[in-house]
């Protein structure tokens with residue numbers, strides 16, 4: 001089959017389409033003929049050599065895909081050949097075929113094309129497992145999402161609105177904020193021109209928000225603590241603003257705050273299957289109702305993966321960038 005190979009750690013130009021061996025199918029896996037895959041920030045880190053695939057995972061990038069099941073491992077019971085599905089992968093999506101444990105596979109949601117279905121597994125599993133399963137974001141609470149126009153952000157806005165939250169977002173341009181509002185965000189904060197702590201306080205009568213979904217890490221840590229309400233929860237999923245910082249911890253006690261973090265890719269297949277089950281139960285119905293829609297910015301042929309990475313690193317996109325084998 002053909003796959004995108006990271007020929008050496010480096011810039012987008014190291015991504016090259018090459019002929020490689022087909023994946024080996026394990027007993028609990030299905031083989032998917034990939035119709036589409038989507039980019040995630042982590043792919044750019046893997047390309048640069050700073051985010052190696054977990055042990056046993058495919059060396060090729062790609063954390064999600066959609067496509068048709070082509071063959072079944074001998075212990076597979078949930079799926080049959082010909083099923084149209086999408087899947088959460090530990091790697092290997094940038095290819096014509098990929099093998100994946102059956103528990104990480106989801107049906108294509110009703111009303112969504114096979115191509116666009118690839119935009120959901122990674123964002124749905126990340127957002128559901130963090131701010132809903134772990135931070136227990138509930139109806140009537142307020143949520144601040146950093147990077148509202150990201151793949152993660154555009155999904156988080158929609159599902160949080162659907163579940164009855166008041167949603168705040170940060171983004172780096174007025175155009176991005178306008179888009180976030182068009183899909184449900186209540187309050188848009190331009191992080192380049194506004195102080196998000198002051199704006200959050202102003203919009204919440206001085207209280208702060210209940211939950212924050214953060215992709216910045218160190219650079220926002222103190223300001224995130226300062227933006228939380230009593231019993232607030234900060235969930236960190238990314239370190240775009242660095243990994244170490246000094247922080248005044250007093251707010252943790254005074255406001256009874258919880259700080260959590262998690263990475264999806266390094267979870268065990270059993271743990272991922274549990275999340276995928278919860279996503280099927282709680283998120284897929286919202287997509288079927290048309291309340292959560294795919295947000296696809298641009299699709300490239302798989303051979304143009306380098307161009308797609310350049311677009312992601314320029315941060316001009318809103319939502320997901322797809323690759324089509």
Ligand SMILES: NC(=O)c1ccc[n+]([C@@H]2O[C@H](COP(=O)([O-])OP(=O)(O)OC[C@H]3O[C@@H](n4cnc5c(N)ncnc54)[C@H](OP(=O)(O)O)[C@@H]3O)[C@@H](O)[C@H]2O)c1
Nearest residue numbers: 040041126147150151152171172215237238262263264315
């Ligand atoms: N832990 C996990 O399991 C997990 C899983 C998936 C994703 N993630 C993380 O989630 C984040 C989003 O991922 P993605 O794939 O959706 O990437 P993406 O579409 O490339 O989004 C990156 C986002 O970061 C925003 N950003 C950059 N600097 C910012 C700042 N100072 N303040 C606020 N926002 C800022 C960008 O906003 P502007 O363009 O407006 O600057 C952009 O929306 C990444 O950090 C990724 O590593 C974590």
